[in-house]
Amino acid sequence: MDAVLSIQDLAISLPPGADRDYAVQNISFDLNAGEILCVVGESGSGKSMTANALMGLLPDQVEVARGVAQFEGRDMLALPDTERRKLRGDRIGMIFQEPMTALNPLMRIGDQIAEVFEAHNRHTPPERREKALALIREVGLPDPEKIIRAYPFQLSGGQRQRAMIAMALALDPAILIADEPTTALDVTTQAQILDLIKTIQERHGMAVMFITHDFGVVAEIADRVIVMRYGEIVEQGAAREVLSNPQHDYTRALLDAIPSDSVPTPEPVTEPPVLEVRDLRKTFVTSGGLFKPTRSVTAIDGVSFSIARGEVLGIVGESGSGKSTVGRAxxxxxxxxxGEVILDGQDMNALSPAELRTARRRVQMIFQDPYASLNPRKKILHALCEGPIVQGVPKDKAQARAHELLEIVELDPGAADRYPHEFSGGQRQRIGIARALAMDPDLIIADEAVSALDVSIQAQVLELLRDLQQRLHLSLMFITHDMRVAAQLCDRVAVMQFGKLVEIGPVAEVFLNPKAEYTRNLLAAVPGTEWQVGAA
Known part of the structure; x- marks a missing residue:
């Protein structure tokens, strides 16, 4: 194959005081025409930094120390910003992980796609609109005439990602860089985006550099794979060879950390329920504006279930299925x-505000983004003590308990005197777990608590949750869109679609013999399933 991009001895220096001298070093690889090259590694491995160096998007105080990146006869790393800006969007397109932050919230989708043509002085305004419509159709967005006039907040996560892909494809680039484009998506939307990228890559004959931490994605779309750790390449080769016969211990560790497709059969839980949800309903109504009708969305539609003391119940479904709304309700x-939410005989929905403040101590939440749920201006000790102190626990006892909890979640007690930004994502999630435990709850609701974590960190947090749940005899409601995670952690699982509970039962029964077609579709959409079954 001919190399479209050839990188030799790339090194990116970090500012003084960083945990290492280089974000990446000794990076050499080729990206060949017509192939999908997956770059895999945990957070901090340097995979995104490598892509950002090529695009000229490095943060302040981070710079290329050495190296060459040959593309179409020029060294991209040596180009002035004006020249590199001409290449961005034209010859090299990029898709980012979070389209909501990459898209302009104040511009309509059609205008944002047309802006790509305008920035490169292509076509007349009417032609730009027609080409924007054609791209919207190509990426499979519904009702193109409506989408072209829509704002980003009016689209779902998968639709926003399709709009980003349309922008990246606008000028028919030779290279497409996709930086974790499916990490935040549910399993079926992820499968659709992966299929779309693969289809478009074949149709346009592009070279794709796909950055991910998910080996399931690698198995689904990659021709070749590069594995990075601490800023260096530890292994590279054909995807099938690396997946079936990894040579480096780190690659084997990443593969071992993936939740397997085997479904354990937990002991049945026979204790009485700690929580009973009966016929719960919630409809969100958005007020209409000028010439706009009122719109209503049924988020919870007659949902009923129970959670036994000491049981882990998984709630699974796509984005918009209502699973997180159930947890928040x-x-x-x-x-x-x-509807009724009965916690040990007490209906939470019938409580006065004063009674609710007391009762909430018994139900605690762990959120998807621990950084957003921690006060960045307060030390960790404050986060762990605030709730108990409000509930009347003496300050000295709350602080002593905080230090105990940090040890329980396997963090140094000295972490109490540090701020949230000083911790990794996995460490912050451990702090979130410690904060939930500080209230000695009867039930913990974990809302997508591991979905944003690297696979190895995810495995550690899941192991910690299961260990704490068994040791402390906790009841846990685990909300997730990751079917593999649900299979490994839960005793029973409930499947939601469009606000309804379509299936509920023991995890082995639901996963190995699903009754609902929707459940079968969710299981079929898990990336890399065929590879794991073959590997087993």
Whole structure:
């Protein structure tokens, strides 16, 4: 194959005081025409930094120390910003992980796609609109005439990612860089985006550099794979060879950390319920504006289930299925329209505000983004002590308990005197777990608690949750879109679609013999399933 991009001895220096001298060093590889090259590694491995160096998007105080990146007869790393800006979007397109932050919230989707043509002085305004419509159709967005006039907030996560792909494809680039484009998506939307990227790559004959931490994605789309750790390449080769016969211990560790497709059969839980949800309903109504009708969305539609003391119940489904709304309605972060939430004989929905403040101690939440749920201006000790102190626990006892909890979640007690930004994502999630435990709850609701973590960190947090759940005899409601994670952690699983509970039962029964077609579709959409089955 002919190399479209050839990188030799790339090194990117970090500012003084960083945990290492180089973000990446000794990086050499080729990206060949018509291939999908996956770059895999944990957070901090340097995979995104490598892509950003090529695009001229490095943060301040981070710079290329040495290296060459040959593309179409020129060294991209040596080009002035004006020249590199001409290449961005024209010869090299890029898709980012979070389209909501990459898209302009104040511009319509059609205008943002047309802006790519305008920036490179291509076509007349009417031609730009027609080409934007054609791209919207190519990436499979519904109702193109409506989408072209829509704003980003009016689209789903998968639709926004398709709009980003349309922008990246606008000028038919030779290279497409996709930086974790499916990490935040549910399993079926992820499968659709992966299929779209693969289809478009074949149709346009592009070379694709796909950055990910998910080996399931690698198995699904990669021709070749590069594995990075601490800023260096530790292994590279054909995807099938690396997946079936990894040579480096780190690659084997990443593969071992992937939740397997085997479904354990946990002991049945026979204790009485700690929580009963009966016929819970919630409809969100958005007020209409000028010439706009009122719109209503049924988020929870007659949902009923129970959680036994000491049981882990998984709630799975796509984005928009209502699973997170159920969790928030239980603790009344969202007020249900009707239904009962019975916690040890007490209906949470019937409590006064004063009674609710007391009862909430018994149900705690672990959120998807621990950084957003921690006060960046307060030390960790404050985060762990604030709730107990409000509930009347003496300050000295709350602080002593905080240090105990940090040890329980396997963090140094000295972490209490540090701020949230000083911790990794996995460490912050451990702090979130410690904060939930500080209230000695009867039930913990974990809302997508591991979905944003690297696979190895995810495995550690799941192991910690299961260990704590068994040791402390906790009841846990685990909300996730990751079917493999649910299979490994949960005793029973409930499947939600469009606000309804379509299936519920023991995890082995639901996963190995699903009754609902929707459940079968979710399981079929898990990336890399065929590879794992073959590997087993």
């Amino acid at each position: 239980i603790v009344r972060l969202v007020e249900a329209d009707s």
